[in-house]
Amino acid sequence: MRFIIQRDRLVQSVQDVMKAVTSRTTIPILTGIKIVATNEGVTFTGSDSDISIESFIPVEETGDEIVEIKQTGAIVLTAKVFSEIVRKLPTDTVEIEVQNHLQTVIRSGKSEFNLNGLDAEEYPHLPQIEEDNVFKVPTDLLKMLIRQTVFAVSTSETRPVLTGVNWKVENSELICIATDSHRLALRKAKIEHEGNVSYNVVIPGKSLSELSKILDDNNDPVDIVITENQVLFKAKHLLFFSRLLEGNYPDTTRLIPAESKTDVVLNTKEFLHSIDRASLLAREGRNNVVKFATIDGGTIELSSNTPEVGKVVEELQSESIEGEELKISFSAKYVMDALKALEGTEIKISFTGAMRPFIIKPLNDESILQLILPVRTY
Known part of the structure; x- marks a missing residue:
């Protein structure tokens, strides 16, 4: 096997397939990357038997030559060493050649590496998937x-x-x-x-x-x-x-409540920043719990109390509150994770009581929701 390839494309493909390679495998050959050169281009494969990734670099793309195939063939090279070498090569093109006894030479500019390869025939085959549906x-x-x-x-x-x-x-x-x-x-x-x-x-x-x-x-x-x-x-x-x-x-x-007792509409960013601040002291303790209470005039009170550190209280104006008064406690981390995942400037939180799961979703968007179980503190 022998081919000459553009270094940046090689680096990208190797980085991609490396995401499937792990050192903790019971099959030693899977610590390697399989490289197969055909007249169409070069295929790189990495696998840990749970995930397998295959990246193909064609001989040419939009009229530009990316790979020049001198001789077809296949080899498996130790992934960790090969990926490090490829990243640090000096010039824009790389030549990879397999000589006798699986000895593999990697040349770029004035650099030349010799690696011991493994027989590609030993590499497990990727699952054959029927692509009907x-x-x-x-x-x-x-x-x-x-x-x-x-x-x-x-x-x-x-x-x-x-x-x-x-x-x-x-x-x-x-x-x-x-x-x-x-x-x-x-x-x-x-x-x-x-x-x-x-x-x-x-x-x-x-x-x-x-x-x-x-x-x-x-x-x-x-x-x-x-x-x-x-x-x-x-x-x-x-x-x-x-x-x-x-x-x-x-x-x-069954977990997702159909009706709610209290609905609160808030500005997503303001709510996220308020929880972030309220949880600053909670993080120092071990609980990371923030308390949320509705008070008069559409205001929300967020607070956190960690006896050995101190306490914080913050008020936040809601866009609207409908339904019963509410006090509830929750994990600040879970709510912040949920808010970061939502799109949209305003969110609606639907509560069905202090000890029931509550739902956060963007206003007027039914395609996404986050559900969180409260923490018992009150």
């Missing part, structure tokens, strides 16, 4: 769906299914739900969907976070294929496979 989501929407839900997945392995995001597809609508049983994030979106297939799967939160990092910011469609135990995201020159989590995701529709 594909649905498409624009890249920017996909990244937003991930950003607005993935933060709420559980970090505890006691219920592995909660470390993922539940994706449901029905009637050309995609519903994404994440919960760690203290809070819940839900986002819906209309999608292009051929065929009337419905899905209900759980995608690991970690996979979605990594996917979001390597997708470009544009509105090109990403093809999504779901099978029994895998999901494949196909963007331009990029394949991203992830295993699905086993087990049934809890039915979260």
